[in-house]
Amino acid sequence: MTDTKNSQRQRAVLVALDTGEYDAEESLEELAELADTAGAQVVARMIQRRAACDPATVLGAGRLEELAQFCKEDGADLVLFDRELSPAQVRNLERACGLPVVDRTGLILDIFAQRAVTAEGKLQVELAQLQYQLPRLGGQGTVLSRLGGGIGTRGPGETQLETDRRHIRRRIAALRARLEQLEQRRRLLRERRKKEGFPTVAIVGYTNVGKSTLLNALTQAGVLAEDKLFATLDPTSRALDLPDGRRVMLIDTVGLVRRLPHQLVEAFHSTLEAAAQADLCWCVCDIASPQVREQIAVTKKLLEDLGATAPLLTVLNKGDLVAECPLPLDGQTAVISARTGFGLDRLLELTAQALPSTHQRMRLLFPYDKAGLIHALLQEGKVFSQEYLPEGILVEALVERRLVGKVLPYQIEKGSTAHSE
Numbered sequence: 001m002t003d004t005k006n007s008q009r010q011r012a013v014l015v016a017l018d019t020g021e022y023d024a025e026e027s028l029e030e031l032a033e034l035a036d037t038a039g040a041q042v043v044a045r046m047i048q049r050r051a052a053c054d055p056a057t058v059l060g061a062g063r064l065e066e067l068a069q070f071c072k073e074d075g076a077d078l079v080l081f082d083r084e085l086s087p088a089q090v091r092n093l094e095r096a097c098g099l100p101v102v103d104r105t106g107l108i109l110d111i112f113a114q115r116a117v118t119a120e121g122k123l124q125v126e127l128a129q130l131q132y133q134l135p136r137l138g139g140q141g142t143v144l145s146r147l148g149g150g151i152g153t154r155g156p157g158e159t160q161l162e163t164d165r166r167h168i169r170r171r172i173a174a175l176r177a178r179l180e181q182l183e184q185r186r187r188l189l190r191e192r193r194k195k196e197g198f199p200t201v202a203i204v205g206y207t208n209v210g211k212s213t214l215l216n217a218l219t220q221a222g223v224l225a226e227d228k229l230f231a232t233l234d235p236t237s238r239a240l241d242l243p244d245g246r247r248v249m250l251i252d253t254v255g256l257v258r259r260l261p262h263q264l265v266e267a268f269h270s271t272l273e274a275a276a277q278a279d280l281c282w283c284v285c286d287i288a289s290p291q292v293r294e295q296i297a298v299t300k301k302l303l304e305d306l307g308a309t310a311p312l313l314t315v316l317n318k319g320d321l322v323a324e325c326p327l328p329l330d331g332q333t334a335v336i337s338a339r340t341g342f343g344l345d346r347l348l349e350l351t352a353q354a355l356p357s358t359h360q361r362m363r364l365l366f367p368y369d370k371a372g373l374i375h376a377l378l379q380e381g382k383v384f385s386q387e388y389l390p391e392g393i394l395v396e397a398l399v400e401r402r403l404v405g406k407v408l409p410y411q412i413e414k415g416s417t418a419h420s421e
Contacts, residue, residue, distance in 0.1 A: 012040040013071060016082040017058055018049045024082070026291060027258055031082045031104060033208075034257075038111050043076055057092045058085065064096055071097045080107055084261070087136045105132060105261040112264070120182050127175040128264050134168050137161060183273070190277055199355050200249045201240070202275035202310075204303065205284035206295040207255025210317040212236075214284060214338035215252045218348075242352040243345075245361050245382060245398040251278065256298050265305075276306040280313065280355050282347075287316040287325065287335065311354045319343060357401070364395045364410045373407055 012035050018024035024047055032042050048063045057064050058081065071079065078100045079093065085103040093101040102110075109129050116122045190200070203211045219238035236252045251274045265272070275281055281303060285295040296314060303312070313332055316325065320337040329335065334350050336343035359381055366373055371393060377383055380400035387394040399407060 009039055009041040010077040011043045011075065013067070013076045013079045014042055014045045014082065015059070015067065015079060016045075016047045017053055018047055019052060022258070024049075026294075028082050030258060031080060031107070034104075034107050034111065035080055038107055038114070040078070040080070043074060044070060046070075053083075056089065057096065058083070058089055064093075068097045071099050078102060080104075090136075104259070108257070108261055108264065120179070123175055123179055123182075127172060127179065128261070130168050130172050130175070132261070134165065134172070137164055137168075186274070198239075198247060198249050199279040199358070200251060200274070200277070201280045201282060201351060201355075202251045202253055202278035203282045203284055204253050204275045205256065205282075205299050205315075206286070207257055209255070209284050209286040209289075209295065210338045211252055211255065211284050214282075214315070214317065214336070215250060217338045217341060217344065219250060240348075242355075243348055244352045244359075245384065246352065246355070246359055247382065248279075248351070248355070251275075256302055258294070258298060260302070265302075272302070272306055275303060276308040278308070278310050280311050280351060281308060282313050282315045282351075284315045284317055286318050287327070288318045288321040292316070292326065313347075313350055313354055315347060359398045359400055360404055362397055362399050362404070362407065362411050363413070364397060364407055365389075365392045365412050366395060366407075366410050367392045370410065373410075376403060377407070 014028055014031050014035065016024045016028040016031070028045060028047060032045070035042050046063070046067060048059050050060060054060060059067065067079070070076070076099060079097055079102070081093075081101065081103045083103060084105045085093070085101070090101050090103070109125070109132055112125045112128065116125045203215060205211055215236060215238060218240055238250050239247055240250045241247050253272060253275055283296060283299045283303075285292050285299070289295065300312070311332075313334065314327075316327065316333065316335045317338055319325070319335040319342055320340050325335055327333070331350065332354070334343055334347040336347055338344075374383065374386070374393065374395060377395070377397045377399060380403055382398040384396040384398070385394075
């Protein structure tokens with residue numbers, strides 16, 4: 001165990017069990033970042049290597065005694081476990097340590113509760129918390145029961161525990177219904193964007209890799225960008241113009257972590273679905289991180305679980321912090337620095353190439369009796385410039401594919417008008 005002091009925040013002891021399923025030390029390092037984000041000061045770390053988890057206390061008897069002794073002598077405030085604990089395990093551990101015990105899922109839920117800003121974000125967090133609490137209501141002692149053994153205590157036969165469960169289930173149903181309404185509204189917006197020819201690009205990736213910084217750099221969105229895990233929970237959408245003239249909708253999404261609790265995946269499904277429904281996904285990762293490959297793997301696995309079929313661009317952010325790229329580069333990979341702006345032009349070029357071709361940039365000269373075609377261009381595409389010349393109206397436009405055949409007779413090469421001669 002290692003010890004550090006800081007009396008201003010809750011003092012937390014981190015505990016991990018290494019059974020060989022994953023890299024326990026890397027996961028514990030991430031737990032330390034989560035603890036810091038939640039407002040705790042890590043004072044010690046413990047890893048026990050065992051073939052299997054003890055069903056009652058996770059740790060072996062000797063290690064548990066050592067943990068309890070440290071907590072007593074060092075004045076820790078809580079114990080954080082790097083795994084999801086059963087209600088019985090929490091009770092046994094709290095009894096042994098004499099301190100509150102919080103598991104990995106509970107810690108992440110606490111961070112989400114602190115970070116949610118919008119009404120939808122708060123609804124999603126509450127749903128995740130209730131789904132987490134529901135199976136943990138049992139075994140909290142007889143204090144939850146209204147039934148006794150004397151006069152005035154006999155009732156219809158329903159315990160307080162059962163009442164609490166029914167109340168939580170009703171609240172969960174209400175939250176799901178409300179989130180479904182919000183998702184229906186988002187679905188209509190997506191359909192309208194598609195109808196108007198707006199492709200969507202979703203920014204997905206590990207938490208704290210610079211997704212919000214990238215969104216701000218490209219669109220001046222003003223989204224909170226902190227060096228903290230889960231700085232952004234609420235999705236943000238901004239319009240972005242590509243080099244070929246097309247306009248896309250750029251969508252920031254909630255960050256990911258290893259072993260993201262299933263309650264959060266379900267509660268934030270409507271938000272994450274923006275990635276599944278996008279025309280293109282940017283898989284953003286931290287090129288300076290030793291876990292860059294795992295960040296990419298976690299992101300791709302979630303997109304696969306969501307049923308996303310859109311093309312994927314790998315965006316290696318924080319390129320200004322490394323001397324050379326540790327990964328092979330190809331036509332689906334861009335090295336950038338959202339902080340300095342390095343590589344952003346290349347990213348936009350790759351994005352334009354990866355998106356399905358729906359529009360074509362054209363230079364057109366319409367006779368004045370065909371001016372009505374300009375209105376059609378405005379409805380289905382984008383007009384960059386109009387110039388009134390003696391021989392007609394010179395137009396630079398982004399033309400929707402269905403209209404290309406109709407306006408093709410009026411296409412001219414650059415600089416080929418009689419006026420320019």
